[in-house]
């Protein structure tokens with residue numbers, strides 16, 4: 001690839017079957033930008049339909065994009081693409097991790113790493129700039145992620161970034177993660193590395209990402225974003241509590257900093273304080289998420305907020321909680337959001353205060369996070385707890401578990417709300433011990449195996465979104481049909497926050513509607529929360545925009561828990577964000593003039609390729625009835641209320657079919673089936689994809 | 701003479717700005733006391749000039765039930781100044797009711813009872829319980845209604861701007877359900 005800014009120009013390919021290590025030119029994938037885009041293209045071109053996640057033929061791609069390593073805010077996300085074992089069709093999916101792995105990969109000179117084949121013995125991949133080798137991993141095989149990371153770091157050096165799997169990945173547990181930095185995890189693909197006997201990838205990069213523009217131009221753009229556009233985590237732009245500088249406040253905001261709230265576990269406690277827009281040095285204090293995720297008691301244990309390379313937001317709470325040692329765990333714990341709450345979801349009877357008043361919310365979460373981060377177990381966005389709850393509460397577990405196994409489980413701890421229960425639970429999952437461990441297969445598989453009833457799938461209590469076995473994730477509760485459409489389109493829970501960041505920004509509905517009119521063409525693109533209106537074309541545009549921006553972010557690679565910058569905290573801007581910022585950064589960094597429209601087209605291409613991959617793997621074009629389906633609770637919740645009345649988020653069956661039709665139309669897909677048409681594939685430069693689908697008789 | 705007048709304008713404006721930085725409103729009485737020490741007539745004259753001079757466009761006035769107040773919009777938003785005025789008015793019922801109506805109308809959302817325990821309101825639990833029970837008995841405030849989330853947290857809303865069903869659903873979302881997502 002001719003040297004342009006942003007991309008390194010090289011992709012590393014490692015064949016674990018024959019040990020061959022080779023280099024490819026990134027240029028082939030330039031239309032797909034990077035990260036997710038490269039991943040989908042490799043999967044479409046190289047992995048035959050019908051391949052299973054743990055087959056030798058499956059591949060796994062670690063991808064970064066042109067913005068990673070450039071210094072653009074919130075840009076060190078690694079996109080991992082492969083077949084997903086927890087999906088009934090093992091359809092393609094992506095998982096993402098933050099940390100510093102992606103930036104280090106770029107500094108070492110690689111835009112992506114394609115791993116193929118399978119090794120006959122445990123290995124780890126050592127990358128020091130262009131020196132690449134496969135190393136014996138027998139000493140760390142069988143170890144958890146924490147120890148493995150430390151051992152490998154002692155060989156390659158502490159400055160390396162190491163992405164590893166734990167025992168769950170090694171044992172090919174469907175619900176397992178790949179993790180770097182010992183708390184930045186990508187859920188779903190750990191077992192794929194395990195099936196290939198690849199314990200870890202360790203990278204040391206000493207280079208830099210070439211930036212085409214003069215550095216002052218980039219600094220200027222950075223400063224503009226930092227002073228005028230960026231808010232707190234999830235791009236929340238109003239503080240949680242009333243503050244003199246702020247016109248609005250919202251108790252759900254992740255802008256938690258205020259006078260009197262401290263990083264209380266720091267050697268000298270640090271006050272988070274008020275951090276109005278304009279002071280870019282204090283942006284990192286805004287998201288004091290420890291108290292949001294773990295409760296007020298966490299304040300005094302919070303050493304600081306951490307996060308990914310090149311991110312000023314710092315959404316990972318880093319705590320020292322000595323009580324953890326009583327469970328045989330390290331007192332140092334770090335995580336965020338569902339990384340805390342998901343593992344604790346298994347405590348279905350709740351957790352009681354353990355060491356001090358009010359620590360119940362914290363103790364279950366940090367014990368769960370330490371265990372799952374070390375074993376490398378994934379919570380399926382919290383669904384493992386719901387799967388367990390159903391089996392326990394309905395008596396299924398008593399029936400399916402051998403008596404001896406059932407009696408060996410410390411149910412008394414579960415009933416008493418003692419998080420020590422999790423020690424036993426997650427060991428069984430990670431090591432595939434006994435029948436209980438099948439909870440690690442994922443929702444679809446366990447529901448088949450243990451014959452879960454309709455009340456599980458269709459009951460509101462469990463929140464199972466799709467018959468394919470994944471949960472709601474910013475679905476109909478987040479923007480009515482917009483969130484519902486987004487949640488139907490992927491092969492796992494939708495990891496899309498573009499819509500939710502906007503809806504949850506904390507601004508009054510009138511301002512949100514004005515911005516919606518400017519960005520998606522009408523104020524009717526959004527509804528008031530829990531006061532919905534029937535489908536309209538602007539909601540379809542909003543849903544499309546949200547998804548293609550999400551795909552763009554995972555290709556550029558930017559954090560979609562922050563981007564896109566639809567709103568701003570600045571009153572003088574009338575809270576308008578800047579939706580062209582991705583294009584502005586990319587233009588400066590690459591030296592090529594790239595418009596917002598160019599980028600959105602690339603996002604559309606990447607998302608349509610994802611759809612083509614799904615059609616190919618499922619062997620049907622009938623996406624409408626085989627894939628884009630919601631369980632009944634979405635329509636039947638609140639039986640005494642009608643859809644589109646205030647106070648309910650229930651959807652209407654006919655209306656959702658109209659919504660799908662409008663969405664397919666926006667995407668240029670076949671309005672009947674929801675499969676990409678030949679014309680659209682050609683319009684997006686995907687002629688080869690069209691040819692392949694045609695040969696498989698999978699074009700509408 | 702001109703310079704002297706300009707200095708006075710500056711001193712007056714800076715006095716207001718400093719108070720706003722310290723999260724306080726300025727009352728007319730504050731100008732009569734040290735260090736400004738103006739009389740009524742001087743104050744009216746100075747204020748007229750301040751309000752007509754673009755250099756002092758940040759100096760704003762706002763009225764409470766008993767007094768007029770001044771603040772600088774460089775350091776305080778109008779909405780925050782309104783909260784402080786409601787506190788200055790010492791009419792707790794009106795303060796809670798107006799805050800709740802405002803939130804029910806613009807966001808729209810029910811107001812978390814915990815809001816009133818944070819700055820600048822800083823009620824204790826008994827004060828809030830007392831205010832809520834008094835609201836129920838006053839004709840002027842019959843639009844202010846209570847909801848409870850499944851964890852017992854208390855929220856208030858105004859039925860002028862929100863139906864009960866809507867308020868109940870949002871209470872549960874704000875207090876419980878949104879924390880299950882990320």
Ligand code: SF4
Nearest residue numbers: 098307308311315559
């Ligand atoms: S917002 Fe959080 S997850 Fe996103 S880049 Fe920043 S630290 Fe990482």
